[in-house]
Amino acid sequence: MIRVILSKLRGEAAFLVLLAVAGAGAWLYVLFQQVRADRDDAVHRAEIVCARSGVEWGATDTAARGVLCARHIAGLVAFRADADQQTARLFAKAMADASARTVKDNQAARLAAEAASAAAIRMETADAEAERRNLVDREWLAAVNGVAGLRPPAR
Amino acid sequence: MPAAAAIERPLPPADLMACAERPAGLPEDPSLIAQIPTGIRAGIIRMARAFRTNADGKDRLVNWLAADSCPAPAKATR
Numbered sequence A: 001m002i003r004v005i006l007s008k009l010r011g012e013a014a015f016l017v018l019l020a021v022a023g024a025g026a027w028l029y030v031l032f033q034q035v036r037a038d039r040d041d042a043v044h045r046a047e048i049v050c051a052r053s054g055v056e057w058g059a060t061d062t063a064a065r066g067v068l069c070a071r072h073i074a075g076l077v078a079f080r081a082d083a084d085q086q087t088a089r090l091f092a093k094a095m096a097d098a099s100a101r102t103v104k105d106n107q108a109a110r111l112a113a114e115a116a117s118a119a120a121i122r123m124e125t126a127d128a129e130a131e132r133r134n135l136v137d138r139e140w141l142a143a144v145n146g147v148a149g150l151r152p153p154a155r
Numbered sequence B: 001m002p003a004a005a006a007i008e009r010p011l012p013p014a015d016l017m018a019c020a021e022r023p024a025g026l027p028e029d030p031s032l033i034a035q036i037p038t039g040i041r042a043g044i045i046r047m048a049r050a051f052r053t054n055a056d057g058k059d060r061l062v063n064w065l066a067a068d069s070c071p072a073p074a075k076a077t078r
Helices: A002-011 A013-053 A067-133 A138-148 B038-065
Strands: none
Touching (some): A002 A013, A013 A067
């Protein structure tokens, strides 16, 4: 039985080879169609990405396709990094400036308050003395100048 | 994109940025002796105290807006 089938097949060997080659060809053709579809899709997506970045994909020259676009996108990335860095630097400087200003003003306020307080104590004493003697003298005038933070006239 | 730019805050007009005026005060001459009623003495003291408060405050304000524009307050009284 098997032997009969084999002997018949041997007669049709050429046809069988042709059949196998045709099958392989058809399979390759299907594969190629899938690959081409994938490629077209990928190129289409790349075109969309490039258009979003503001530079055309550049269709005419196959070798130059996407070069300008890639350069542009690299530039955008560098710009983003640079902007972030500058921003951080500016914020840090602004915070340091504000802090230094506050420290300086606190110091000035403390000095002024200390001086005013000392002058007020001296004024109290001098005014009590003036009240007692019913006379205003150099000490009282000097104490008033001290309270006002003023110097006496040169002469 | 968080891009920050340093902006110079505009300062008030120059006449407002002047340091507090501190004229010469009362003469401290040993030969000057006077009788001043208590109410007038108290008034003079009030004005002197207010003068210092206002002048020191203005100098601090100007220094806050433009650092080291006005002299720092004196460290201690005489």
